[in-house]
Amino acid sequence: MIQSYEEQLAANVYFDRSFKLETAKLLPGEYYVTDRNMMLVTVLGSCVAACVRDPRHGIGGMNHFMLPDSAGDGASPVSNSARYGTYAMEILINQLIKLGARREALEAKVFGGGNVLRGLTIANVGQRNADFVLEFLAAEQIPVRGRDLVGEWPRKVHYFPADGRVLMKKLQPPMHNDTIYVREVEYRSRLVTAKVAGVVELYA
Amino acid sequence: MTDPKLRFLVVDDFSTMRRIVRNLLKELSYTDVDEAEDGVMALQKLKAEKFDFVVSDWNMPNMTGIELLKSIRSDDGLKHLPVLMVTAEAKKENIIEAAQCGASGYVVKPFTAATLSEKLTKIFQNIERAGVRP
Numbered sequence: 001m002i003q004s005y006e007e008q009l010a011a012n013v014y015f016d017r018s019f020k021l022e023t024a025k026l027l028p029g030e031y032y033v034t035d036r037n038m039m040l041v042t043v044l045g046s047c048v049a050a051c052v053r054d055p056r057h058g059i060g061g062m063n064h065f066m067l068p069d070s071a072g073d074g075a076s077p078v079s080n081s082a083r084y085g086t087y088a089m090e091i092l093i094n095q096l097i098k099l100g101a102r103r104e105a106l107e108a109k110v111f112g113g114g115n116v117l118r119g120l121t122i123a124n125v126g127q128r129n130a131d132f133v134l135e136f137l138a139a140e141q142i143p144v145r146g147r148d149l150v151g152e153w154p155r156k157v158h159y160f161p162a163d164g165r166v167l168m169k170k171l172q173p174p175m176h177n178d179t180i181y182v183r184e185v186e187y188r189s190r191l192v193t194a195k196v197a198g199v200v201e202l203y204a
Numbered sequence: 205m206t207d208p209k210l211r212f213l214v215v216d217d218f219s220t221m222r223r224i225v226r227n228l229l230k231e232l233s234y235t236d237v238d239e240a241e242d243g244v245m246a247l248q249k250l251k252a253e254k255f256d257f258v259v260s261d262w263n264m265p266n267m268t269g270i271e272l273l274k275s276i277r278s279d280d281g282l283k284h285l286p287v288l289m290v291t292a293e294a295k296k297e298n299i300i301e302a303a304q305c306g307a308s309g310y311v312v313k314p315f316t317a318a319t320l321s322e323k324l325t326k327i328f329q330n331i332e333r334a335g336v337r338p
Contacts, residue, residue, distance in 0.1 A: 080316070086220050087314035091292055093218075094263040103217065103265050139220050 007031055007063070007091045016041075019158075026064045028187035031088070033061030033095040040159045043171070044112035045180045046126035047187070048133045048149070051109040051159040051166060052092060052142065054101035060161025063092040066129050066184070068191040084191065085132045089140075108137050109146035109166055111157045116181065126150055154180050211254065212237045215246040215272065216261040216290075221313075225259055225290065228317045232324065243267025247275055250282055257324075262291035262298065270305060277306040286327050290315070 010030040016023040019039055024032040026042040026049070034040075040062040042049050053060030065088040067081040097103060113130030130149040137144055148155065148168055158167040171180075212234055214225045222239045229237055238255070240246035242264040250258070258276065262269040269289060276282045286308040291298070294312045302310050308330070309323045 083224055083314045083316075086218070086224060087292060090218055090221065090313065094292060097263065097265065136220055139223075140218060 007065075007088055010040075021160075026062060028064055028066070028183055029190070031061060031063040031092045031095070033059070033092065033099055034161055035059045035099050037162045038160075040161065041157065043154060043156045043180055045114055045116040045154045045184045046112070046129060047184060048110060048112040048129040049157055049159075050089060050092065050133055050137070051111070051157070051161070051164075052096060052106055053108075053161050053164055054096065054105045055107060055164060056102070056105055057100055058162045059096055059099045059101040060159070060164070061092050061096055062157075062159050062161075063088050066125065066188065066191070067132055069188065082132050082136075085129075086136060089133075089136055093140075106142045107145050107164070108142050109159070109164070110134065110137070110144060111148050111155055111166075111168060113149045114151055114153050114155065116152070116154050116184075208233045209236065210234060210256040212257045212259060213240060213246060213249060213255045214238070214259050215240045215243065215264070215269065217241050217264040218261075221261065225320075228320050229259075231317045232321050243269065243272035243275070246272055250276065250285070251279075255285065258285055258287045259290055260287060262289060262293045262302075270301060273302070273305045273307055286331060288323060288327065290320075 008030045010024045010026045010032040012025040014023055016039060021037065021039045023039040023041055026032055026040060028047055032040055035058060042062065042064045044064065047064055047066045049062055049064045051060065051062045065085060067085050093106065096106070110133050113126035115126045127150055134144065146166060153170040153172065156169045156171060212229055214222050214237055216222045216225065226237050238249060240249055244267045246260065260269040260272055269291065273287050276285055276287060288309045288311065289302050289307045290311045290313065292313045299310055308327045311319060311323055
């Protein structure tokens with residue numbers, strides 16, 4: 001089979017000593033779901049993260065993604081580049097449902113979409129990502145209980161799926177280092193080069 | 205061979221994904237498309253109306269795509285329907301299960317109109333070779 005670009009389960013899980021909680025740290029292109037009392041952490045530049053949970057069952061998760069570069073087709077959830085975002089959202093929600101979450105009970109908080117990737121060809125990367133995630137959630141009738149989107153800042157998000165709490169810190173530029181920037185540019189180039197289409201041959 | 209009059213049923217629990225598939229089919233000049241949001245609703249529609257082709261997701265509440273596929277293949281009135289699985293499940297065991305249950309094709313999300321077109325063409329070729337009209 002041809003390998004397409006795949007969303008990855010966050011690999012970095014550790015015990016956070018200050019919060020005294022098992023914690024998963026998400027990098028661009030990753031997601032994590034849990035039905036335990038955990039903390040999910042990510043740092044966002046122009047990417048967005050959707051924190052989605054079923055409050056009745058304490059099952060929740062987070063993703064971290066951006067739309068691939070695709071000039072002129074906007075943030076409509078059915079455009080070419082947004083098809084990837086729809087896929088990133090679907091992976092997260094499917095995994096929540098597999099853990100026992102009920103589709104109609106889901107609620108979301110969304111963060112990111114900052115205008116931090118300066119110098120790239122498309123100036124409104126963050127805005128497109130933010131528009132996409134809001135349009136997707138509206139179309140799927142998943143209520144948005146909290147948001148902090150666009151603006152000039154990178155953000156660090158701590159999400160507690162068990163009770164839905166979020167602690168968010170806006171990171172003030174200039175940054176001490178360029179890690180977020182480097183990771184996003186690297187993720188972005190992976191999305192562009194990966195074949196965003198998958199086929200499997202059942203019959204030769 | 206690509207008959208624009210073919211009637212499609214698109215089964216997916218995400219309305220966004222149903223719109224995507226509908227748009228892609230439209231790009232391929234298939235405009236007669238109906239939708240169902242899970243296997244239960246799909247089966248009701250398939251039994252009540254005539255369809256020529258089913259495009260189904262795997263993970264859905266109430267009745268999954270693989271359960272829908274099994275129901276179609278075990279129903280004398282429906283078992284010849286081509287069923288294309290379009291799913292985010294890329295695991296080998298899922299693909300094998302789909303093949304064993306009689307899926308006509310398997311596409312892993314995210315995918316493009318070109319991919320969908322390629323699969324549809326292949327499925328129509330297989331049907332012609334087998335001598336069964338959809």
